[in-house]
Amino acid sequence: MNANITVTKSQSVRAFYLFFIIHTIQIGAGLMGVPRILFLEAGSDAWVSILIGGLYIHFIAWIMILILREYENADILGIQCDLFGAFFGKLMGCIFIIYIFFILLSVIRNYIEVVQVFIFPEIPIWLMTLFLLFLMIYCVSGGLRVVIGTCFLFFFLTIWLVFTIYTPVTYMDWGHFLPVFQSSPLEILKGSQKMTYTVLGMEVLLFVYPYIENKKKIAVPVHLAIVLTTFLILLVTVVSIGYFSDYQLRETVWATLSLFKIVSFSIIERFDFIAVAIWMMVIIPNIVLFCWILLHSVKRMFNFQGKRSLYVIAVFLFIGSILFEYRMSVNQMTDLTAQVGFYLVFVYPLFLYLVLQVRKIWRKRRAS
Amino acid sequence: MENQVPLNKDAYIKMMKQQFNDSPDLICKTFESKHQTIIIHFVNYQVKKDYLERDLLEPLTTSRRPWSVHDLQNKIPLASSKTENSIKKITNDLIHGSVSVYIEGEPDVVLFALPNLESRALNRAETESLVFGPQISFTESLVTNLNVVRWRLDTDDLVVEKVILGERIKSEARIIYLKSLANDENVNTMRQRLTDLVVDEVEDTSVLSQLIEDSSSSVFPQLITTELPDRFCNSISKGRVGVMLDKSPTVLVGPMSFFEFFESTEDLYVRWNMGTFIRFLRFLAMFISIVLTPMYVAALTYHYEIIPASLLISLGQSRATVPFPPVIEALLLEMLIEFLREAGARLPTKVGQTMGIVGGIVLGQAAVKAGFTSNILIIVIALSALASFTAPSYLMGSAIRIIRFPMILLAGAWGLIGIVFALSFLVIHLLKQKSLGRPYLAPIYPLELRDFNDAIFRSTFQRNVKRPKYIMTKDKKRFDKTKAVEKNDVDPV
Structure with missing residues (x-):
């Protein structure tokens, strides 16, 4: 497999779209429940965890960009094969595929879970899955341009939800944060690690890089996207900690969505219904991008062409979605994927970079 | 040769009758003088009779000299004349309102075009009415419509290309664009789609637009059909490609973006703040x-x-x-x-x-x-x-x-x-649509912030220095910014 991909101009997009790609893939199902998860680990000092986590994400993004810059126009699949040989490279690619499949599945299942809890307790899982998969197939079959367009437009269609958080802010009790640094450094670091599930998806950069037109300008949008993501997580966590009492927050699984419960307008009494429904638009860029990565990887590694592999992915997702029937199993799957994701996205690039550097030095020596 | 004009007059008359399936509308008039026999054919209602009588029949009957093909072309005071020796082509011309003059013994027939076109006068627009602004609408006649467009777009830059559409029943279409502005790719796409069309008949431009649109399954129109000359000409002068079809009172313009369907030329005629307000009102109304x-x-x-x-x-x-x-x-x-x-x-x-x-x-x-x-x-x-x-x-x-x-x-x-x-x-559906191969949601996606000026809202004309990028015109600039704002007042302070 060739490490570099040849991309025509009509296939590529401008660098600033990376902001929307990275941001929308990071924000998704995770954000709905992140305050509680962090609170359980780091208590009222969760905001420190987020800041540390945020910094680390920036660092990883920097490493990712460094790795990609070593090549002309390569994606992670090609780089792996180039570094580790065809067999191990493809093996790592397969691990990526399986991991992304499960993260996609967990996004879908978590959202369905939320819909069942907040709006329709009786809506069948298969029906909701069909809805989401239908949109996914329809969008991904349009190619990368449509996928990126979806991220871009749905970002603007949903970002206004941030402003509705104003009402809970007015009810916050700042005393909940005091005293600062109750938690031990280890707990705070654990919180940072838990935060990673929310921001998984950054690996999309490693796949989409060849399709970016002006590659010199990618750093700014990527880091800006991470800043916005970190800010949003920080915002909902801080507001949740201030708004809910200690006990309440421990019991509230979807704290972010519960914040919407007291938001009301003159013609809409309970905003959380609308927020949960509109959250579908937050989820769609996630699903669509992950599915595109899957499709792209399958195409690149095994040369499966055309729409058939898309349908096969959809069928697998459908079956997977039905199989995870209970909350517990969804949780387990989510946790497991998050752990694998942590190592794959936040540790593995370091290793990759190290190998690249070692090889560079080795080659230099041999040349001289 | 079956298709050639026979030298014998009886054979010629018989042949023409056959060509017209013995139609009673084919008028055949024979003038016999000492020297020669002249036969005139025309379709009864297709020609302007008064011109025929005054300019053709009178010279023919009064002159004593024998006529030759050369004389006919030079001495008859009618602008459009040509010679033809194929019966098929003569028939075709007669249908379109020509008069054929045959001189026995000559292999060529002279054709004079005297078409009597039925058309209505230019009327007020009915389906797309404007409160404020030009009121004319196109008519069914291509000639009239072209006349109006030429009048509105008074430049030698205007290109009018002729395309014949329809396999069985033919109609004439014109591709219209500005040579120095319109993107070549767009023009080529439009021309390609029109020439590739294999259909019996194209009834109307609205049918044509459905035939050549990028996605025929979508509910959204991808090309604008309009009956307003000002809207058509405005689009053309922005650098788009237009198509006119004979027999159709509406015209086509492409490529179009989704947002332009909520645009009316009236937004240009009222002041910019009013225009922007109305345009946003329409978006809100749609939502x-x-x-x-x-x-x-x-x-x-x-x-x-x-x-x-x-x-x-x-x-x-x-x-x-x-x-x-x-x-x-x-x-x-x-x-x-x-x-x-x-x-x-x-x-x-x-x-x-x-x-x-x-x-x-x-x-x-x-x-x-x-x-x-x-x-x-x-x-x-x-x-x-x-x-x-x-x-x-x-x-x-x-x-x-x-x-x-x-x-x-x-x-x-x-x-x-x-x-x-x-x-x-x-x-997602809108994202997937294209208009003549160009993205339908432009300028929002792909994003061109500067083009919002033109496509989403409307700012003052003075500020609109550059042409919208998403239309991809050859000439990027409208005018020099300083010149538009500068006013040479009589009494400078």
């Missing part, structure tokens, strides 16, 4: 028209909680006697509005107005009194119907009206989830 009724259905079927308590009471009271679920109720009323619209469109204008009053006021009132529907739904439906009529493009308005029905059904089945699903689908 309301799509979302309002489904929201009503969703809220009343599943999510009572989102309705404020004070409103819920009055809603409950007015809905208490209604025997149907909200979906059926909403669909019934939407149907009523659609029936009214359709009936109003089909009936003669005077009866149509009465229909509107009877249908709208009487039926609506009675429906509420009878406990068929709630008062609030009537308001909701009327509002969304009204909003859908604000789209300046008739086709876009219809598209919006059609979208409502599946939305209502989805809202009835799955509440808010159904609505958000439908909206998401709609957005």
